[in-house]
Amino acid sequence: MPSYHERMAEQKRTAIVDAATGLFLESGYDKTSLARIADAAGVSKATLFKQFPTKAELFDAIVTEYWRTEEGALTPEPGDPVKGLTALGNRYVALLTRPGMADLFRIVIAEAPRFPELGQTQFKLGKLPFFDAVRDYLAAEARAGTLDVDDPVQAATQFLGMISNFAFWPRMLLVNWAPTEKALASSVDEAVRTLLARHAATAPAVTGAAGATRV
Numbered sequence: 001m002p003s004y005h006e007r008m009a010e011q012k013r014t015a016i017v018d019a020a021t022g023l024f025l026e027s028g029y030d031k032t033s034l035a036r037i038a039d040a041a042g043v044s045k046a047t048l049f050k051q052f053p054t055k056a057e058l059f060d061a062i063v064t065e066y067w068r069t070e071e072g073a074l075t076p077e078p079g080d081p082v083k084g085l086t087a088l089g090n091r092y093v094a095l096l097t098r099p100g101m102a103d104l105f106r107i108v109i110a111e112a113p114r115f116p117e118l119g120q121t122q123f124k125l126g127k128l129p130f131f132d133a134v135r136d137y138l139a140a141e142a143r144a145g146t147l148d149v150d151d152p153v154q155a156a157t158q159f160l161g162m163i164s165n166f167a168f169w170p171r172m173l174l175v176n177w178a179p180t181e182k183a184l185a186s187s188v189d190e191a192v193r194t195l196l197a198r199h200a201a202t203a204p205a206v207t208g209a210a211g212a213t214r215v
Helices: 004-027 034-041 045-051 057-066 081-096 101-111 116-146 153-167 169-173 183-201
Strands: none
Touching: 004 045, 004 057, 034 057, 034 081, 034 169, 057 116, 081 116, 081 153, 081 169, 081 183, 101 116, 101 153, 101 169, 101 183, 116 153, 153 169
């Protein structure tokens, strides 16, 4: 169990991250100082600088926090593509619909022309690790013979794109976009069905005694 001091440090860290996210969205990354963030978070400047010496490190922490998956979440074991892809798809929906995720993307989009490193951070620390997990899972299913996937990168791109195009991107333009849990689950199911229709493993050819090839 964390000690009192550890709990307090974590609470302050959370307050700093929340305050920074709100101020970056309200005033922009460039115009938000660390001193202003400390004030909004209700912590001293010394406390903030101890945890986040630079604004870039604070933004890194924000991205990492928003893309953090549930404790103990691992890439599914190959062998059951329906189960594995459904688990990954639902995990992706949970990340994309996490409170504040759309705001994080808005910050990056608004500031990327002046601070391209923010986009790089969002990609490298946020989306890329999850994408790599899906790519590696598809490659593992292909090696196991349960899927026929020649290009795991393309297959992962298509799979995640089908989900995000319904679960997330309308949210960037439509403030009240809030599909039901049933609709979100259905979007994952359809993405799984579509990928399996395209990449289902074909049965190996079998040569009979007379030399004829059967499938």
